[in-house]
Amino acid sequence: MKALKALIVFFIFTGISFAQDAKVEANKVTQKEVAPIWPGCEDSKETKDCFNSKMNAFIKENFTYSQDADGNWVRGKSTVSFTVDEEGKIINVETEGPEAIVNKEVERVVKSFPKLKPGLRGDTPVTINYTMSFNF
Known part of the structure; x- marks a missing residue:
């Protein structure tokens, strides 16, 4: 027992x-991770929403629709991937989509993004990869 x-x-x-x-x-x-911050969104409570709205406004303002050899506007879908490095710079921009002329313009616009506040892991800046699709 x-x-x-x-x-x-x-x-x-x-x-x-x-x-x-x-x-x-x-x-x-x-460690807490913080995504990159678009210029002007530093004091926003919703940095992700601010990032998206500022980026969309930037793209609308800077994207130029292209025309083909017949003068028709070229529209299409493009997927872009890029990296925000430890300094907030946009690097490694790659595009994919059926319309080469649209892909080239998307790449140009993304490469012209302003310098961002870099993403952080704890207090250390880190690279962050993004992939986004756009329909033009």
Whole structure:
């Protein structure tokens, strides 16, 4: 009978011990990550929304629709990927889409983005990769 009680106590404490280990693992402290910030959005409470609206306004203002050899406006979808480096500069711009002339214009506009406040991990600037699709 004593052996049975000892065995039950052993299983209870072993179970509690494992549960505590799992809690410790689940409560690890991680560093906060902050996305790059568009100029003028530094004091905004919603930096993501501000980033998107400022970027969209920039694209609308700077994108030039192209014409083909027949004088028709060229429209299409383009997917662009780029990196915001540790200094807030736009690098590694690549475009993909069926209309080469649209891709070229998207690349030009993205490369002309203003210098951003870089993304952070903790207090350290880090590179952040973006991929976006645009329909023109």
